[in-house]
Amino acid sequence: MSRHLSEAAKHAHHAVTSNVIHVPSIRYLGILPVIVMLGGAVVLLGMSSLVKRPLRLRVATATTLIISLTAFGLAWWQWADVQSRGPYTTIDHAVVVDGLAVLITVLVTAAMALSALVAEGYLAREGIDGAELHVLAMVSAAGAILMAEANDLVIVFLGLEILSIALYVLTAFNHKRTESGEAALKYFVLGGFSSAVFVYGIALTYGATGTTNLTQIASFLSHNVLVHDGVLLAGMSLLLVGFAFKIAAVPFHMWTPDVYQGAPSPVTGFMAAVAKAGGFAAFLRVFVSSFGVLASDWRPIIYALAIVTLVVGAGLAVVQRDIKRMLAYSSINHAGFVLLGLQAATARGVSSALYYLFAYMFMVIGSFAVVTVMGRMGDADHDISSYRGLAKRQPLLALAFAVLLLAQAGVPFTTGFLTKFQVVIASVDGHSVPLAVVAMVSAAVAAFFYLRVTVLMYATSDEPSDGVPDAAPTVTPALVGAAGGGRTMWSGTDAAGETRTRLNAALLMEDDASAEPASDEVETTTETEEVTRIPVPVGAAVAIGICVAVTVVFGIIPAPLVDFAHRATLLFLP
């Protein structure tokens, strides 16, 4: 019967008619990526519980890759659909499929695939069998997609919880590391607290507007003037706090360094990319779209939030010695930049924020892939001094990391520059010039700590290394064994699909002794001291290669990715 009802008649308050239960019609394409990710997770879980021995790691990774790439393909199908036929809502307007939602779906599924590649090598090295990490990550990714597609505060909350609860477990995933457990507990307690705040915000907003549907909130606010808007403003503030926690904006960032440091490195990269993407997607939709008419109320708050986030993120990153903590603060700084796009509260602002999130995903997953590899056995070797002289030992790895770090600093001809450029454009367009200046100055401060790592990597080891326990020689053979023999190092015959990296990487590859037998008298003599190469698993190598390639290629040919973000519009903009 519901099929006969026209789209226009289906409003939420008509859902239950006299004695017929109204079943909303569903356009399945709209929610297919979520179904595939969740269903895939269930399938993978089933597979691992039905086989007697723990599921082979490779099988689990391959399955995850197939599932996330299927969802990735479906997302592109959605994109074509939305571009040709326009955005739409489905399931009784609870879910929206528009440019923003699809872009985030593409982002999250791509991040999932890349993270699976990185995680594979990590799990093999740490000797963890089974599919649990992949399953949890897929559930978490589904939550992030749901947040982006949510057109109802309740669905936003649902997505948020699916995303978060899986992440809490993922943080504690490696139970051999005590700091992981500590980080997870911290994350859980603070995350639960912020969820409670968020729910309270939903309740107050519902109280003020009479609905939790985002489109209806927008239309309510544009047609009514609240004389006593205290409840609404309180609800909005609480929602803001909930989002600010999720995206790690200062002063709601306290969990970030500890959790980034404590979580297993591949999980950290995934978390930095996906949780931010999901959080910002809903943040943008709720504030720019639903609370758009109240922009003059919330823009000053975001303004202040952005400034504090930019300054504290960049400032505290400078003093970190642990690479993961440093990247955690750097991610806070990046969140500040994305807030510039949100603060503009315009279509340009939204698209610049989306571009930022998309490009940042590749930079951060690539960076944490390198950190994962460099963490060595036990995932503990994260002091920045362990990067000293990396360029001599593994020039390609060092160059890839240098490119990713410089891109994060905003160097031209990388996507990193375009991210900053576009949010600055949006910010200036929104008449927030001082904010843009603060942002760019913080970028200069941030450049300092990215360079610090780069300097160390390219430092020759003539200075005494400051007390790094050099346990690697004994570990390396074991690692190669654990990695299953088939995983090669970064050598001359590397995996395909990363020619671009090697192209760039060749720029700085030192002529190591084996590659160039004594063609030059000065060149190799000083490097006879023991060099310990850290094995780079194929999966991580491919992931790093893709990340570097995307970062550089779309930095030189910006149009496709910029246009992608520009066309990823919101369903509704006041």
Place this chain on the structure above:
Amino acid sequence: MVVNQLPHFPFLTVLVLLPAGGALAVALMVNVRRQVTEAVGIAVALATLGFAIATTVLMHTGDGGYQFVSKHVWAASIGVSWFVGVDGISIFLVLLAAVLFPIALAGARSRTDARPFIAWMLLLEAACIGSFISLDLILFFLFFELTLVPAYFIIANWGFARRAYAAVKFFVYTFLGSAFLLVGIVVLAFVHQHQTGVLTFSLPALEHTRLASSTGILLFLAFTAAFAVKAPLFPFHTWSPDAYTEAPAGGSMILSAVLAKLGTYGIIRFDLNLFPQASRTLGPLLLTLAVIGILYGALVACAQNDLKRLVAYSSLAQIGFIALGTFALTTEGLVGGVLLMVNHGLVTAGFFLLIGWIYERRGSWQVAELGGLQTPAPIMAAAFTVVMMASIGLPGLNGFVSEFLVLAGTFLVHRWWAVAATIGVVGAALYLLWAYQQAFHGKPSPSVAQTRDLGWNERIVIAPLLVLIVLLGVYPKPVIDRITPSVNRLVDRVEQVTNVRQPAVATHATPPARATNASAP
């Protein structure tokens, strides 16, 4: 890039793509003999020089506008395009870069890791030339920022003891200045968009933006922040002595001779064109900073025992002269400023090249440890003398021509600044001659007496510099003739906007050779 749309061969695009492609090619030359790699690098740089010379020859001398213009949309949705062109001001900086890079590659070879060094140098050349020819502000900014990356790696990988510190200081300082530049560019583009409805970053279009005087001043300051750091002008110079000293010889040459010019070029091209009123209003401030830079640079240079730091501080003084000529806002002063950019590039490159060779032989550039070099190495001493005399401003060498024009052009409109700056000329003679005495004169110690003189290949490398130094000193007319129309156009524009006319006597850049001839008894 669509080439066949263009009426002419795209010289300028080739000038960028050739070294960039060369950099990539060299980077990929794994397992190739060092000599081959070096030869390829020098060949690419020489080919670039060939194209630069061809461009200069084919330019219309009397035309002050942009020539060889080509424009292609690059990223439509953010209004950025590949928009390049040269005029009489930028072409000589392109030439300067094209001349100095092959010399740096041939004369200051890296001892280790030749391949990445050459690749970074060629990339740096592409970025420098790209900055000089960009007529789109964002394109300029991209190249301007891109120069940092190769320069950073050259300092950090091939530099001396405190290279890491110097490299990071250089990068962060410049990056910080650029932060203001980027925001300034975007604000300007949006003011323009509000007036015309078009979002564009093209310089000729943005020139017509009407700015409130306060907006103009703020934007001028934002732009100048970046350029003053890069140049470096007086209070923003603290990165430069470290970077010049710690960089390898080739790096110091390019940093001081070419990269520093990005700052002064930016001031002339962007500040004066876009914010003529603000340039006039804030001119005295900049003139004062320039004079302080001249005097302070000379004073500190006097106190140096270290040849590299001495040249670094003398560069600060020379950059002060360039800024002085620029903000005099007279044809004479500006022509002198542009000419001085070229001349300072040649002279300072010569200095760092020679100091690099001295270091190769003696393992030091402390003047005290060199004493008496003249006896074992007379040709080196001769070359050093020529470069030094040019830097002091001896008539007949290039430094004199440009300093004369700058001081004459400034004296007409800002008398006391010119007078104060003249003291700096005396100072230059003082510290350079002192340093020369200590390093080259006297009785050589036994170890110094063993020093090898310049070999034939080194003589060939330094010869072009010396020839140019003499040539531009004796017969600067061809260069001045090409610079003047563009400078006239610029000065006209400033005068139209600000309604202040320069004295008629300043409208012609009198070649000082003629002036001296006239005054000679």
